[in-house]
Amino acid sequence: MCADCPARLADDLDAAFPEFLAHHQDLAYGVAMRMTRHPADAEDLAQEAFIRAYRALLGYEPQRRRELHARGWLIAIVANLGRNRARRGRTAETDLDSIASLTLDERPGPEGIAAGREAARDWRARLDALPPRYGHAVALRHVSGLSYPELAEALGRPVNTVKSDVHRGLRMLRAGLLEEAVDAGLPRKAGAR
């Protein structure tokens, strides 16, 4: 992430914004994708979040832009917008589309890639199966790579709370993996418990 981004946003917002966007779009899209689970909805959500971020920055004093914790702040915007949209039920009706597009996306290509995609899909499914509070915290920390202070800002909760959410989420994931292994009849690793 660019260390002098906030300073450059403060100096000349229009000149610096494209770079800000380039640095953070994967992060914002990833979070949007987790919230909507549909590529087109995720792109809409990320687009709207960036436009809101730009308008908010326009209204900020240079001092405030300089002190911005860009990633946590941006993800908070994505998350709030995503929650509002979900509440309005915009995503519910597109579930079928999302399944269709996922299968399209993940047509078997060269085998290694296919296997990788399959593994990634399994992991996404495991995350999605967690209670949202924990799944979300784990994803922000370990998929998107946010730091704990950024995570706290994005979720609007204290640092210690989000830390324990991430740890509980990881523990649930591990427990789930163990069950999968048992269901598949694989031998337990010694001392797995």
Place this chain on the structure above:
Amino acid sequence: MVRALRSTAVPAPVSLADRVLAGVGVVHTWAEIEGPIGPLYVAWGTGGITAVERAGDPDGFETAYGLRHGRTVRRVPAMPPRMADQVARRLRGERTSGPAVDLGRLTAFEQAVLRKTMEIPYGEVRPYAWVAREIERPRAVRAVGSALAGNPVPFVIPCHRVVRTDGHIGEYGAGGPEAKSEVLGVEGVDTVALERLAATGTRFTGSDTTRIYCFPSCRHARRITPVHEVRFHTAQEARTAGYHPCRVCRPLEASPFAA
């Protein structure tokens, strides 16, 4: 496990950045459309249309745009449908409330000149001095000429409908007098006849049945049959003869400062 989780990250689609930048107006967009005398480049931002130019050199257009507006401008295949419809209607001379035009970079005077020019009906012309009088700056005729010469959105704002008080069609930023004559020709204005009429000293035509006088290109003047047509050199002459000015084209005495 942590590494596996990281591998599930998905990159943003390439279209996202373009959509955001166009949405916030940091990047403007442009498209080529059909104009009255050939294709046009039309650029717009969030505030409306910002630039119109006769098609020719796309790279030069983008470069000049960047210098003038301090914005990157990116080509797209077509205008948004609503804007395209409004522009097409404006170019055909139909009544339409749009398209929105962004004149924010111009002075208040320049904006007043251009907004007034937008009121000149399709197929009619008015002198520079008329625009100056209408915006209550009767002595600023030359400044009106400069403002029109700097019209960033020719055709959409019909600066080609403003001509010299002496009847010559005058200069034109989007291709010189020939182009101006050509656009007016498309609109049904016989510029040769207007210039010939002006050369005889005629500035206004009246009807001896209605006793109203007009600019010669006013749609009401064009309805006057030859037997009832009266020609005047000055508005004073028309008034002395007992004629009233048309309420549509609002003819006025030529200003001594006329360009």
